[in-house]
Amino acid sequence: MLSVNYRTILIDDCEQINEMNPSQYIKRAWREVDGIRQLVKIDYQDNDWPNGYDHHFKSLKETILNEGYAVGAFDENNRLIGFATINHDFFGENYKYVLLDQLFITLEHRNKGIGKKLFSIVSEKALKWKADKIYICAGSAEETVAFYFAIGCIEVMEINNKLYENDPRDFQLEFSLKRR
Structure with a gap:
């Protein structure tokens, strides 16, 4: 049985x-077709980090250095097998949102509840910061979107145009902290 230790990620852990292993097979993904969002066959093996390793490494360090929060899931050998980050900057007109900047689980440890636990931990931190909601720019892969819906996320009430324009294919989701 896998023993997982969840703890704050420090700069030295980055x-x-x-x-x-960030790879993911994407059988189907959500795409806009004739003005309607629908699942389309992609049949694509992505073996690298979305936007590349350097982007995610830099984002992780920036989150930590800018008073955000990063939590890791470590196995019994203290090997990082998953992590989640939220940024401390609030945004939104009607709600105080914080951004879930990253949530990744290494390939061999997916579907074991690690992502759900990491999300729960960052949600508790966002609640302590007095945020109303967590904003998520979810990759469009069917499994990714299904994960977020399964943990209680819904489509955002208030679109952040800057985040949307970074990748219009992303699903803009939110998680309400008030019902916890």
């Missing part, structure tokens, strides 16, 4: 994401 390089461990290089040991994670």
Whole structure:
């Protein structure tokens, strides 16, 4: 049985994401077709970090250095097998949102509840910061979107145009902290 230790990620831990396997097979993804969002066949093996390793490494360090929060899931050998980050900057007109900047689980440890636990931990931190909601720019893969819906996320009430324009294919989701 897998023993997982969840703890705050420190700057010295950041390089461990290089040991994670970010690959994902995407059978179907959500796409806008004739003005309607629908699942379309993609049949694509993505073997790298979305936007590349350097982007995620830099984002992880920036979150920590800018008073955000990063939590990792470590196995019994203290190897990083998953992590989640939220940024401390609030945004939104009607709600106080914080951004879930990253949530990744290494390939061999997916579907074991690690992502759900990491999301729960960052949600508790966002609640302590007095945020109303967590904003998520979810990748469009069917499994990714299904994960977020399964943990209680819904489509955002208030679109952040800057985040949307970064990748219009992303699902813009939110998680309400008030019902916890």
